[in-house]
Amino acid sequence: MVCSTFRSPVFPVLRPGAIDTPSRAVLKCDVPSRKVTEFTSRRTHLFNFDRLKRIVQGFSKAKVLVVGDLILDEFIWGNVSRISPEAPVPVVWVESENFMPGGASNVAANIRSLGGEVHLAGVVGEDSRGEILRTLLHKKGVRCEGIIEDPARPTTQKTRVIAHHQQVVRIDRETQHHISGPSLERIVEYIREKLPQVDALIIEDYGKGVIVPKLVSEAVRIARRHGKVITVDPKETHFNYYRGATTITPNHHEAATMVGFKIKDDASLEKAGRKLLKKLHLESALITLGENGMSLFQHGRKTCRIPTVAQEVFDVSGAGDTVISAYTLSRASGALAADAAFISNCAAGIVVGKVGVAVTSAEELLPRLKVEVDKWKR
Numbered sequence: 001m002v003c004s005t006f007r008s009p010v011f012p013v014l015r016p017g018a019i020d021t022p023s024r025a026v027l028k029c030d031v032p033s034r035k036v037t038e039f040t041s042r043r044t045h046l047f048n049f050d051r052l053k054r055i056v057q058g059f060s061k062a063k064v065l066v067v068g069d070l071i072l073d074e075f076i077w078g079n080v081s082r083i084s085p086e087a088p089v090p091v092v093w094v095e096s097e098n099f100m101p102g103g104a105s106n107v108a109a110n111i112r113s114l115g116g117e118v119h120l121a122g123v124v125g126e127d128s129r130g131e132i133l134r135t136l137l138h139k140k141g142v143r144c145e146g147i148i149e150d151p152a153r154p155t156t157q158k159t160r161v162i163a164h165h166q167q168v169v170r171i172d173r174e175t176q177h178h179i180s181g182p183s184l185e186r187i188v189e190y191i192r193e194k195l196p197q198v199d200a201l202i203i204e205d206y207g208k209g210v211i212v213p214k215l216v217s218e219a220v221r222i223a224r225r226h227g228k229v230i231t232v233d234p235k236e237t238h239f240n241y242y243r244g245a246t247t248i249t250p251n252h253h254e255a256a257t258m259v260g261f262k263i264k265d266d267a268s269l270e271k272a273g274r275k276l277l278k279k280l281h282l283e284s285a286l287i288t289l290g291e292n293g294m295s296l297f298q299h300g301r302k303t304c305r306i307p308t309v310a311q312e313v314f315d316v317s318g319a320g321d322t323v324i325s326a327y328t329l330s331r332a333s334g335a336l337a338a339d340a341a342f343i344s345n346c347a348a349g350i351v352v353g354k355v356g357v358a359v360t361s362a363e364e365l366l367p368r369l370k371v372e373v374d375k376w377k378r
């Protein structure tokens with residue numbers, strides 16, 4: 001999920017202007033900080049660099065189908081030096097603008113960047129934003145034949161206006177209506193055709209209407225029949241949709257909503273992971289813990305807790321997208337769940353150290369994995 005938390009939020013000194021004492025509260029738009037929950041770390045698994053290296057080297061042969069909510073992220077960068085005479089709002093003088101693939105499109109971009117082949121299925125509107133998104137994805141090497149145009153909905157777009165490293169406002173264009181009729185039929189038909197040709201399926205659910213029960217049950221049914229890995233980045237309110245998937249990757253806030261109780265310590269985390277495994281008949285559940293890393297739950301095995309690897313954190317946006325991308329590529333390359341989790345945690349640690357919604361590559365990942373495996377042994 002893209003929810004930019006920029007470092008050094010220095011807001012400019014406002015020139016005395018059209019209105020008296022502009023309220024910083026009006027202008028300042030910090031993302032509410034998350035409550036930090038402490039979890040202890042136990043080294044229950046052994047990791048071997050040569051084994052992890054072979055997995056990462058296999059990324060270039062892996063094929064993944066990503067199905068989910070497509071988002072076009074727009075960033076408008078500028079400066080503020082005065083308050084509007086029309087309303088108590090800052091006037092942003094635009095310096096630059098750019099577009100990025102968001103939501104399921106960002107997962108596809110992550111997979112490409114890590115070296116995998118990726119086919120993307122989802123819905124855009126019959127509008128210029130859909131065109132921009134497709135062009136961006138095409139340039140990155142994402143296969144876009146599964147992107148359906150639906151004249152009844154707009155392409156989901158999130159526009160962030162950023163002045164002096166501080167988000168001033170976000171403008172969303174979207175409908176959350178469930179897809180139906182010909183759009184649903186076409187996307188399900190595409191999944192039926194494509195699934196046998198790939199190694200893994202990612203369901204990326206941002207709750208924007210593409211991931212509906214009929215689509216998930218059909219995708220899971222076919223993927224299971226063909227023995228494919230199925231990973232899900234869940235929408236917390238869609239608990240029952242994902243029965244039969246291989247792995248789900250909620251963050252701990254989402255996991256808490258899904259299980260119906262707070263995750264505040266090791267015991268509640270353990271209970272939540274086990275409940276997800278059991279209720280959804282999963283092979284594994286990977287709960288990400290932000291600055292505390294992640295926990296992997298598997299039937300009949302001790303929970304694997306992996307602490308975070310980031311040296312410096314610049315922007316945590318999209319870290320969850322990197323986790324599911326690297327985890328799924330690893331599984332598609334034959335990795336065991338614990339090895340896949342370790343690799344995905346390392347990949348996320350790299351992207352949070354970059355500014356903006358970032359991605360990483362196999363070349364960046366390998367030296368970092370070596371360092372992390374050595375640290376783990378100590």
Ligand SMILES: Nc1ncnc2c1ncn2[C@@H]1O[C@H](COP(=O)(O)OP(=O)(O)OP(=O)(O)O)[C@@H](O)[C@H]1O
Nearest residue numbers: 001251288289290291293308310318319320321348
């Ligand atoms: N502050 C941080 N410091 C170090 N690593 C981090 C931090 N935040 C996230 N990570 C890494 O990124 C992974 C995923 O982060 P998080 O649990 O925040 O996922 P998320 O909430 O799904 O992210 P997204 O906003 O992309 O949906 C973590 O498991 C961890 O490896």
Ligand SMILES: [Mg+2]
Nearest residue numbers: 001251320321
């Ligand atoms: Mg997430």
